Amino acid sequence: MRYLVTLKVAAQPDGPPPADLMEAIFKLGQEATEAGALLDNSGLAPSSEGARVEVSGGRLTVSDGPFAEAKEVISYALYEVRSKEEAVEWTARFVKLHRDLWPGWEGQADVLRLFGPEDFAPPA
Amino acid sequence: MLYPGRMTVADSHRAVEAVWQIESARVIAALARMVNDIGLAEELAQDALVAALEEWPRKGVPDNPGAWLTLTAKHRAIDQFRRRDTYQRKLQELGRDMELRQESAEAELDDALDDHIGDDLLRLIFTACHPALPVEGRLALTLRLLGGLSTAEIARAFLVPEPTVGQRISRAKRTLADKRIPIELPPPAELPARLASLLEVIYLIFNEGYAATAGEDWIRPSLCQEAMRLGRVLVGLMPAEPEVHGLLALMEIQASRIPARTARDGTPILLLDQDRSRWDRLLVRRGLDALRRAEELGTLGPYGLQAAIAACHARTLTPQATDWERIAALYRLLAHLTPSPVVELNRAVAVGMAYGPARGLEIVDSLRDEPALRGYAHLPAVRGDLLAKLGRAEEAAAEFRRAAELTRNVRERDLFLERAAAL
Numbered sequence: 001m002r003y004l005v006t007l008k009v010a011a012q013p014d015g016p017p018p019a020d021l022m023e024a025i026f027k028l029g030q031e032a033t034e035a036g037a038l039l040d041n042s043g044l045a046p047s048s049e050g051a052r053v054e055v056s057g058g059r060l061t062v063s064d065g066p067f068a069e070a071k072e073v074i075s076y077a078l079y080e081v082r083s084k085e086e087a088v089e090w091t092a093r094f095v096k097l098h099r100d101l102w103p104g105w106e107g108q109a110d111v112l113r114l115f116g117p118e119d120f121a122p123p124a
Numbered sequence: 125m126l127y128p129g130r131m132t133v134a135d136s137h138r139a140v141e142a143v144w145q146i147e148s149a150r151v152i153a154a155l156a157r158m159v160n161d162i163g164l165a166e167e168l169a170q171d172a173l174v175a176a177l178e179e180w181p182r183k184g185v186p187d188n189p190g191a192w193l194t195l196t197a198k199h200r201a202i203d204q205f206r207r208r209d210t211y212q213r214k215l216q217e218l219g220r221d222m223e224l225r226q227e228s229a230e231a232e233l234d235d236a237l238d239d240h241i242g243d244d245l246l247r248l249i250f251t252a253c254h255p256a257l258p259v260e261g262r263l264a265l266t267l268r269l270l271g272g273l274s275t276a277e278i279a280r281a282f283l284v285p286e287p288t289v290g291q292r293i294s295r296a297k298r299t300l301a302d303k304r305i306p307i308e309l310p311p312p313a314e315l316p317a318r319l320a321s322l323l324e325v326i327y328l329i330f331n332e333g334y335a336a337t338a339g340e341d342w343i344r345p346s347l348c349q350e351a352m353r354l355g356r357v358l359v360g361l362m363p364a365e366p367e368v369h370g371l372l373a374l375m376e377i378q379a380s381r382i383p384a385r386t387a388r389d390g391t392p393i394l395l396l397d398q399d400r401s402r403w404d405r406l407l408v409r410r411g412l413d414a415l416r417r418a419e420e421l422g423t424l425g426p427y428g429l430q431a432a433i434a435a436c437h438a439r440t441l442t443p444q445a446t447d448w449e450r451i452a453a454l455y456r457l458l459a460h461l462t463p464s465p466v467v468e469l470n471r472a473v474a475v476g477m478a479y480g481p482a483r484g485l486e487i488v489d490s491l492r493d494e495p496a497l498r499g500y501a502h503l504p505a506v507r508g509d510l511l512a513k514l515g516r517a518e519e520a521a522a523e524f525r526r527a528a529e530l531t532r533n534v535r536e537r538d539l540f541l542e543r544a545a546a547l
Contacts, residue, residue, distance in 0.1 A: 034356070034361075035353075035356075036355075037353070039410065040406065085138045085142030086146060092185075117382050117383045118345070120383070
């Protein structure tokens with residue numbers, strides 16, 4: 001089963017992320033890839049470079065970023081794993097790196113299951 | 125507590141088991157190198173899991189859980205050797221002083237984790253897939269040691285009773301011990317044959333799942349995922365082997381069709397009739413990437429060629445645009461590498477599509493007395509299809525009826541009978 005993990009930042013110290021953190025993230029990504037769990041991932045540019053397309057009250061609006069939310073989505077990862085717990089474990093390792101290597105950083109990762117063929121199986 | 129938050133005991137056990145699924149193969153592999161016995165290595169690793177289930181829910185998951193499990197299991201090994209009266213003999217067998225090893229265990233652990241993990245895992249995989257073991261033993265042992273699957277899960281996946289799987293595993297371990305098969309990387313001269321045996325096991329696991337995607341039990345299709353996972357692990361361990369990439373490419377491209385290959389009522393949908401918009405684009409992309417890496421590394425082997433054939437379909441948006449000439453040429457290469465009547469039959473289909481049914485029929489007719497195809501439903505089915513295209517309706521219908529008699533798959537039988545009736 002596949003899980004999409006999005007990482008959102010709530011607060012972070014000024015300046016770029018520490019080199020140690022970036023290196024540790026790279027290493028963990030490699031490990032998860034070699035474990036056959038990580039299928040795809042990428043960092044995301046700030047929402048100031050993005051846009052939002054919205055429907056509300058029957059009206060379609062397009063607005064440029066940045067978005068008003070307190071939390072910016074800064075990366076995503078796509079895992080193929082055998083259980084939700086396994087996706088949570090990889091995510092916990094990832095978030096732990098931020099805690100340990102970038103003091104003052106706060107944020108959250110959401111772990112969401114993708115629908116797969118098993119969800120559309122014929123009734124048994 | 126494991127991770128602070130709303131976790132029950134059952135939750136935290138599942139969380140420990142998730143860590144186990146991620147780490148177990150590497151823990152077993154490191155121990156196997158130490159004790160030179162796969163069965164014992166697995167027992168010790170299981171002991172470490174039990175210890176983790178007791179300790180982690182109270183104290184939290186350690187920062188490096190894999191290292192914790194390995195170290196715990198190593199300590200158990202040392203304790204066991206001490207207690208056993210075979211201590212001295214084992215010591216001699218190992219040729220090392222375990223007491224010294226205990227003192228240096230921490231240092232050695234870093235060593236084990238940093239330098240040898242890849243090699244340890246490879247040794248374990250090669251040993252589990254050793255040609256001295258019967259195929260079903262290799263499959264069960266690989267899923268158990270490398271996949272972290274329980275005996276019950278393997279039994280469910282292969283639709284056999286649990287004790288049967290248990291016996292296969294224990295017999296395989298005993299064979300390895302009795303024949304004194306060392307846990308080591310194959311010598312260079314044996315590598316091609318040993319690698320072939322390993323890839324065969326992974327592809328058999330994949331096909332066991334792939335053949336069953338119409339079934340109701342989704343643990344069987346999850347075998348496809350497990351095989352792909354093993355393929356991805358292997359790509360990390362042997363990045364220079366083209367066939368390792370080739371096999372992964374083949375599995376990913378084939379698996380990309382899973383969402384499209386059965387109708388809602390479970391009826392199989394043939395490749396050319398599938399709704400290609402339902403193919404899994406991520407797997408297609410990954411499969412094509414893996415194929416490209418295989419091509420860059422050298423000449424394609426049998427898996428790489430099959431992947432290249434599958435890629436011809438994956439790259440094509442409509443069945444009409446399929447490059448059948450290329451597929452026919454790839455089948456010719458494949459037939460050259462691994463001569464087989466089944467490959468020839470597939471080539472006949474491609475040739476029929478590329479150069480007209482008469483040319484395809486020539487090849488099929490040359491296969492009619494092939495003993496390996498006697499009773500093979502797809503021989504008359506392919507022949508029927510080519511005859512139908514040539515307008516020889518009566519002969520074609522007879523072939524489809526023959527195919528319907530031969531197949532053991534009910535859905536396939538219906539399909540053949542429908543074709544016969546439509547002529």
